[in-house]
Amino acid sequence: MRPPDPNDVKAIVQRQFGAAAAHYGASHVHAGGPDLDALVERACRRRARTVLDVGCGAGHTALALATRGLHVIGLDLTEAMLDEGRGLAKERGLDVTFQRGDVEALPFPDASFELVTSRYSAHHYPHPERALAEIARVLMPGGALLLVDIVSTPDPAADSFLQTIELVRDPSHVRDHTTHEWARMLEAAGLHARDPSFSRCEIDFEAWIRRMATPEREAAVLRKLLDGAPATAREFLQVGTPGAHDFILTTALIEAEL
Numbered sequence: 001m002r003p004p005d006p007n008d009v010k011a012i013v014q015r016q017f018g019a020a021a022a023h024y025g026a027s028h029v030h031a032g033g034p035d036l037d038a039l040v041e042r043a044c045r046r047r048a049r050t051v052l053d054v055g056c057g058a059g060h061t062a063l064a065l066a067t068r069g070l071h072v073i074g075l076d077l078t079e080a081m082l083d084e085g086r087g088l089a090k091e092r093g094l095d096v097t098f099q100r101g102d103v104e105a106l107p108f109p110d111a112s113f114e115l116v117t118s119r120y121s122a123h124h125y126p127h128p129e130r131a132l133a134e135i136a137r138v139l140m141p142g143g144a145l146l147l148v149d150i151v152s153t154p155d156p157a158a159d160s161f162l163q164t165i166e167l168v169r170d171p172s173h174v175r176d177h178t179t180h181e182w183a184r185m186l187e188a189a190g191l192h193a194r195d196p197s198f199s200r201c202e203i204d205f206e207a208w209i210r211r212m213a214t215p216e217r218e219a220a221v222l223r224k225l226l227d228g229a230p231a232t233a234r235e236f237l238q239v240g241t242p243g244a245h246d247f248i249l250t251t252a253l254i255e256a257e258l
Contacts, residue, residue: 034199035148035251039119040064042146042255048115052138054103054131055121059085059096065117066094075101103131111140119148123166123176132189139258145191150201151252152176153236161225161233168221170212179252191256198252205245 039061043051049071053062056074058081065072066089074096076082082098089096101107103118104127116135125131135145152159152175159178166173177185179196186193205226209219226245229237237247 033201035201035253036061036064036119038197038199038253039117039146039148040068042253043070043115043117044068046115046144048113048143050113050140051115051117052106052108052113053117053119054106054135055118055124056085056098057081057121059088059098061117061119062096062098063088063092063094066096067092070115071095073097073099075099075103075106077102104134106134106138108138110137112138114140114143115146116143117146117148120150122147122149124172124174126174128177129185129188132185132191136189136191136258141258144255144257145186147182147254147256148251150176150249151182151196151198152178153250154178154180155232155236157230158233158236161229162237165222165225168218168225169209169214179254182252182254186254186256191258193254193256196252196254198250201249201251203247203249205247 043065051062051065051070051072053059053065053072053074054076056062056076057078059074062072062074062085074082074085076085076098077100079100082100085096085098089098099107103121103125116139118135122128122131132145139145152162162176163173166176182196183193205222209222214222223245226239226247227243229239233239237249239245239247
């Protein structure tokens with residue numbers, strides 16, 4: 001399966017996530033976890049008050065930051081996802097602004113935010129270098145980006161396998177980058193990255209495909225791929241024995257200062 005044309009990715013993102021917005025609003029993976037806890041703690045240690053959460057989806061990261069007293073704007077391409085975030089904020093009595101926008105063309109003046117966050121969205125960016133340049137532009141001097149995303153491995157076979165299953169499940173997927181790729185792109189944008197920290201994201205296969213409403217034909221392909229995963233991919237993803245399709249993704253938290 002060929003990856004989507006980058007010029008079409010944003011339309012695919014809106015179609016995919018518009019249909020799946022309610023599933024992401026209820027997603028335990030996105031609503032919590034050690035990576036979210038670590039991101040919130042780092043944000044609080046930086047004593048940032050003005051925060052932009054890009055690719056905010058259903059708003060779980062923005063809401064977690066708001067519970068700690070931070071003023072947060074959540075930005076996303078997909079209006080249905082923003083509506084989920086607004087509903088959750090209202091239920092919890094939290095003051096978060098949700099705004100439609102594109103991370104590659106942020107609708108804010110230079111030096112508007114002390115902190116930008118991005119969690120589980122950067123693998124959908126068709127032009128990540130452009131997104132990082134925009135993030136650097138809207139950061140105040142001394143500000144920082146806290147980026148959490150699934151990361152790949154330098155091993156070519158395992159990397160190819162990971163990108164394949166991600167794309168079969170979700171046509172809006174672009175790439176799970178390695179930490180070295182992120183470090184290079186961040187430096188090019190003028191953002192100086194610290195050593196990343198890592199956590200495990202345990203994937204329940206059936207919940208994973210249900211969250212994205214993956215059609216059964218593609219779900220069957222995914223089961224077959226996981227059953228026949230090459231050794232390096234099986235080790236990297238900690239895939240179970242044939243017939244057991246749950247696996248583990250590696251998540252990195254990268255802190256990069258302007």
